[in-house]
Amino acid sequence: MSKGLLIVLSGPSGVGKGTVCSALRKRLPGLVYSVSATTRSPREGEQHGVNYFFKSQEEFRDMIANDQLLEYAQYVENFYGTPRDFVEQTIEAGNDIILEIEVQGALKVKETFPDGVFIFLTPPSLKELKDRIVGRGTETESVIHNRMSVAEEEIALMRHYDYAVVNDEVDKACMRIESIIVAEHCRIAK
Numbered sequence: 001m002s003k004g005l006l007i008v009l010s011g012p013s014g015v016g017k018g019t020v021c022s023a024l025r026k027r028l029p030g031l032v033y034s035v036s037a038t039t040r041s042p043r044e045g046e047q048h049g050v051n052y053f054f055k056s057q058e059e060f061r062d063m064i065a066n067d068q069l070l071e072y073a074q075y076v077e078n079f080y081g082t083p084r085d086f087v088e089q090t091i092e093a094g095n096d097i098i099l100e101i102e103v104q105g106a107l108k109v110k111e112t113f114p115d116g117v118f119i120f121l122t123p124p125s126l127k128e129l130k131d132r133i134v135g136r137g138t139e140t141e142s143v144i145h146n147r148m149s150v151a152e153e154e155i156a157l158m159r160h161y162d163y164a165v166v167n168d169e170v171d172k173a174c175m176r177i178e179s180i181i182v183a184e185h186c187r188i189a190k
């Protein structure tokens with residue numbers, strides 16, 4: 001049995017990774033989502049084990065010490081990391097898995113899984129990015145300011161990815177990602 005694909009979807013905060021990922025999972029029900037661990041507090045409506053595993057600083061440090069994270073990164077004020085076992089077991093079982101993570105973490109995953117599929121979701125413009133993050137209404141003004149500064153640094157690292165997909169419209173972005181996944185499944189192993 002062939003292994004599943006490890007797909008990494010990155011892009012600046014507010015570009016629409018979560019929105020595109022949910023839409024993609026409706027179109028591809030077999031696609032498994034990697035639920036991350038974070039020290040961030042839950043936003044309204046977010047559920048433990050569904051959106052994130054919400055951890056204290058100490059619990060997160062223990063996960064690092066016990067080598068339970070495939071990668072982790074500090075992003076603005078909080079820590080985020082990908083539970084290792086779930087990703088490895090999913091791929092071994094022949095299923096595709098998608099990680100929705102920021103750029104530092106994605107580059108660490110690339111060191112361990114160079115055969116992964118690395119997709120960078122880009123906004124149509126920086127103005128539209130800011131409008132989306134402000135419009136979501138979940139962050140304070142100072143957090144939005146910090147996330148916008150990080151966004152410019154992240155966009156500069158796009159060249160390390162295999163694909164750049166513009167999220168102008170959710171359906172179009174999903175179709176592009178679906179095409180990438182189909183093509184990756186047809187790739188001849190070298």
Ligand SMILES: Nc1ncnc2c1ncn2[C@@H]1O[C@H](COP(=O)(O)OP(=O)(O)OP(=O)(O)O)[C@@H](O)[C@H]1O
Pocket residue numbers: 011012013014015016017018019020132133135136167168169170
């Ligand atoms: N193509 C699109 N056109 C217009 N608005 C969009 C589009 N995609 C997403 N949005 C909106 O932009 C906002 C941010 O989207 P989302 O929360 O999915 O971003 P994100 O990249 O997952 O952010 P974060 O990394 O901070 O979690 C949401 O309000 C969402 O509805």
Ligand SMILES: Nc1nc2c(ncn2[C@@H]2O[C@H](COP(=O)(O)O)[C@@H](O)[C@H]2O)c(=O)[nH]1
Pocket residue numbers: 011012013017036037040071072073075080081082100101102103104105106
């Ligand atoms: N390196 C990692 N980054 C992650 C992970 N899970 C989410 N993220 C990214 O963090 C920022 C902020 O997320 P938010 O939910 O607070 O808006 C965003 O870019 C996420 O994609 C992870 O496991 N590792």
